[in-house]
Amino acid sequence: MTIDDLRVFAAVCRAGSLSAVARELNCTQSAVSQHVKRLEREVGLALIERHPRGVVPTTAGSLLRTAVATGLGGIDHALHRIAELSRGEGGSVRITTGATSIRHFMSAAVVDFRRRFPRVSLEFQTEVSSRSCLESLNAGRVDLAWITLGAPARGIDQQPVVDLPWVLAVTAGDPLAARARISPADLQDARLIGLPQNSVSRSQVESWLGKSGIRPVFDTSVADWDTAILLTELGLGHAVVPALPQWQGPGHPGLRLLPLPDLPALTAGWAVRDWENLGPLARAFADTVAAHCGREAPPAVDPETA
Incomplete structure (x- = not known):
């Protein structure tokens, strides 16, 4: 099996549709199906079931999907950090949150961060729930997730920032x-x-x-x-x-x-895969938001000396 096979399989599980993934990847539905079939030949079991409204993972497929989300998330996170290091200050920070959170919690911090790091791009991905934000974080598509804190999530560090009465x-x-x-x-x-x-x-x-x-x-x-x-x-x-x-x-x-x-009170704050391995630019943005919200986040890391 290849990393591309695993990426396509994860995308199929997420979208629930072979055709949707084909459109997303700008390829044929047959090409998407071949990635899944290679994995099925490798493991010797069916990984997806076809239904009138799309596809769903089998029991074996669900096990592989969970492992893929964790493994590929770590690889993507590492590659993103390597690219960030190669570009110096001109990297990017990827954040996922709800549609209105930027206005309520981050507007002043975004201005402050851009003034300090004018060459760094901020990439925001909006989701409809904290659960969706955690899924994006676990899949390695983002560096930071701003969520309303709930029950502990496996493999995720949650850092409270502000209590909301x-x-x-x-x-x-x-x-x-x-x-x-x-x-x-x-x-x-x-x-x-x-x-x-x-x-x-x-x-x-x-x-x-x-x-x-x-x-x-x-x-x-x-x-x-x-x-x-x-x-x-x-x-x-x-x-x-x-x-x-x-x-x-x-x-x-x-x-x-x-x-x-x-x-x-409802508690809002940051979720990350691992604070210790969080990129310096992402850490700086998280700290900036926490400072503007009035509560200290974990000790700051200076992107210029990290």
Whole structure:
């Protein structure tokens, strides 16, 4: 088997489609199929099953996919670091995060980092969930993942950066708007705007409400926190979201953010494959974001002396 066979197999498992991978690699579907068949001949078992809507890995295929993700991720990470070293300061940092995280957590840090390292490119890859970010990190497609921290992930180091207290977002004319704080009982039968499915933030909110015996109505759902705030301002319901500074002030005159002190804070921060082997430029960017968020990350590494 070759590294190309393994790369194509991993791409097929990720996309669930031979034709999609063929389009991605600008080759024929037959060429993609040949990569998979070579692996199947090598291991002596079928690795994928074909279904009307695409392909899925078999039990053997799932085992190989996990091993490939870990192994190729390490190789890609090493090659990226070698290329970075060969270019000196003119390298790149690859970051994955949610669609709105750059604005809320990184805008000042991006400006600061670019001023210090004008020749370094920042490559952002947006994902819909922290789980997707971790998959990209584990596959070696990125150096850093900004996530909401949840359960430990095998082979991943998670570094907390900022704690985010929760608030209930309501319109200024809502009956709850005059409250100094919100308790779980205040949310009984409330119409809540649902946070992204399978996200850490939604799981934490639903777990807290369930333990409190509260059953609100989720009749609207969104893909990110900013959209939840927009729909709240439009009068479509209430939103339980982290308290972010950009939502306060003259830009949102009709919005009220009411503290939910009983709901444990949500923690956001960095995930990496290995802090000790993280490239100096990526480490510098992670430290810059942490500094602007007000909490120290692991000790900084100077890219010019590393």
